[in-house]
Amino acid sequence: MFTIHETMGIGIIGPASVCDMRLNLMQLATIMAAAFLGIICSSYFWGYITDKMGRRWILLRTISICNICALLSMFMVSFTSFFVMRFLTGIFVAGPSFVAVTYLSEFCNKQILARVVTHMYMFTGFAMFYCPLVASFFFTSFMDFEVDVLEMLTLRSWRFLGCTFMVPGAIAFFLLLGMPESPKFLFMIGDTQGGMAVMEWVSMKNTGHPLSPDQVAELNKFQAATEVKRQRNSVNILQTMLSDAMPLFRKPFVGFYVGSCAVMFTLGLLANGLGIWYAAMRNRINMRLGSKEDMTFCNILFTPFRDILQESEDDLVVMCNDGFKGFNDSLILGFTYILLYNVCWLLLFLVPRKAMFIVALVMSSTCGFALIFVTNYWVQLFSFIFFIALPGVLISLLGGALLEYVPTYVRAKALCISLMWCRWGAVVGAIMVGAYVDTNCEITLLTIAILPLLSASIEGFLPL
Template sequence: MIAFRYRYLLATLVYPRLKTAFLIIGELKKNIMKLYTVNMAVSGKMEKGAKNEPSIATLDEAMLLTGFGIYNIAHMLLSGLILLGVIMQSLAMSYVMPAAQCDLNLSLQQRGWISAIPFLAIILTSYFWGWLADTRGRRLVMLISMIISTVFSGLASFAPEVISFAVLSFISSIFMSGSSAVVYTYLGEFTNIRHRDKIVTFGSAFVGIGTVIIPAIAWVILPLEFSYPLPLLNIAYRPWRLLVVACVLPFVIGTLLLIFIAPESPKFLSSSGKSEECLVVLRKMYSINRRMPEDTYPVKTLISEGSNTKQEEKSGISAILSSMKEQTVPLFKPPFLKWTCLTCFVQFGIFATTNGFYVWFPTILNSLVNHEGAQTRICDALDAARAPRNASAVECDDTINTATFEMSVYVGLVFCSMYIIVGFLVDFLGKKAILVVLLAGTGMCGVGAPNVYHQQISVVLFAIFQMCGACIGLMNAVTVELFPTKFRAMAVCLSMMMGRVGSMVGTNLIGLFLETNCGVSFYLFAGVIMVCALFCLTLPGKNKGPIQTKPKSEATQNETQAPA
């Protein structure tokens, strides 16, 4: 009877309570493991090679899980194609103007300022495009800007006189600068932090490719001898007009690819609070890179960088100016100030040297090729080739020496090689080391080029001097890494805008010095490049991440503001 009572008590009182206790302990264990997994995903301390991938992750961790492969390479080629269109439109005037001087009745002064139109447009509008890209999206800005730029370039090819040609070219260049301001940011934000430097550098190689394609296309088109009269416009459609259209073909192809294939930047989507749209892009990247079904992508939830509360709705010019001020003023305050100044100065020096001398490259080559007699220095050949001035008339000769095209193609090929070499080395040496060595080395070649009597050697040194342009992409990669998402496109645009200012300053100063004191142009800009190398010594090491302005616990640090 007693044994029965004990069994009854155990069955009715003890066992149910023990069962409940075990259930509670099990639930606690599950919750603890779940909290531990989430915490490890947030803090980025998931062990490498762990069996269970995190289902909740930050964007950087999610990007790493997508891998690196075909998708990134294809996106790099797309971004490079857009960059190629920018370069071709920016530098094509160097070949269009000599061939158009008869049809448009151009003076030397008019040829000079029309050639500077693309740089002027970029200087005046890069700031606005940077703000628009940070608030409306990288893809949308490039799409709209390329379409409108292509349309106005086509119209410019039918311009009957210089004023209409200048106006239409200026409008086309304004919208072309939209892609110029955004393309590096768009490229960098599709690649995880381990491969970002390399992919941006390889994308920048299209700058070198552009310096090959422009003279090659001009070499094919300009020697053609066709002239189709258009009585309605009172013009004859000649080869230089076709060259204007040919230079926007990369934009046409890039626009089609953006419309049908390329998505918005995952970084922008995440910063805008569009986590689900961002995950769609990441799944596609994962599927193509790793050749796995999209539903096997382990990340199911992103830790959003966007704010949960939208700004109060505003409209009008005052709201736009306020928004632009909000994104710009912090760049000129600590801790961003010194990096803003450094990136702007270095880009100014690089652009002033590489683009400034590129404009006068055909003139210098022609002087050396046509020089007769003993071996001489570059500046001596220029002095000997200088014809007597006649300001009252411009000789109407729209033929160009084919040797100039050929030499330009060879130099462009060397440019491409330099970009590719830098792309392979950046992962091993880091951006800082390459910037310092390359800028210092090209600067010394600039000092030596005007002092060598052997013409072939002087041309080689002169070409190496211009290869400082291979550092443009590296500096953009530095800028993308230094600044958080909210200020990133604006920072890139400001530095590129200062670079375009350098292009205009360099073009005019070099032209002045080549006329009055040739050696000064080389020494001045070689000195600027070497000073840039010294400044690059102050850059942080590899992949230190964006500058932190506030404690990491503040969620608004990397937010992209709501559109004004």
């Protein structure tokens, strides 16, 4: 939830900050992509450190520093400072964005791993629901205030809204204080005593009984099989980081891994790159005056409204409008995410994972094509929702498949690199939509709608 708040929550905060920051559309797109850029720049570093220092070790430090950066970002007064702080927030939110699922996966066996990971990612839906729900309170007339603190700093409701997005991160930090390190990681680095202590803790939590002698013997065998002998580090840390990732790009992993990264790029572009504009676009549609009947999605967004009374004065100063009326649509998106994650969780018991991937991607592409032509309000709304929500759910399914496919000693690096490509897709999508959708709306949507079909063709060759 914390990760989604700090990356996707800017979809609400960004448009609300336009007046204070005096942002144009391209600057707004850059602000929305800033956290994703930070994640891209730091993901592999955190993956490398996570496989060296531990999962819990990284989570505690990145969550705490990310909270500080996110808090400071809400009190910036210019585009440059706002961008820098959101970029730094992204650098540190990169840790929990992939380490949390790596950490959780190492307390599970392969039989339940996919379902557990899908269940954890369901809280993405709760985050997508939480953001607009809290925002609907902060953007009411009751919370419409301005307090001048410094010459350039004016406190308004959107700044305090951004502070509330840190609540899940603070809760997660304190919950982690009572959790142990990953037992698989401890066995991997040869800390047999530490690994046994954690497994004793797990056994007591699950059964109320300590480990039996047979279980201890099995764990000793597991430790001997999984321990990774530490090699002397190279003087060049970049060379060490590169060599540590090389197993992913050799047989038997290379084909599956490269294909997964390509699919992750598309999923990120749709779910996060286009998805981050969802709140702003729905808000613009809901705030449009006049009749919207028989108008397509793009026409409603960008066809100028012609009022009966035209202003004749040349020096008319148009007031900046940062109002928001898109919260109900955002709540529907969050609820849809929760529903889809639960549906996928149930389907994992019944149907092959590959079939779920291909059907979901074809459905997403179909909704994207429909969004260009349909004129009914509700059909437009749900076409947009399923266009971005189905790829969002598939990110968790593909991540779960990846965790099953690669061994523990490269698991964090494998997941962080694949999610790095997912964030690249988010950056490309966010900037592409911000740069081109107002002038070439239909062509932009058509281009994006083709991508799920290409990903579905790649998925057909992956051993899911």
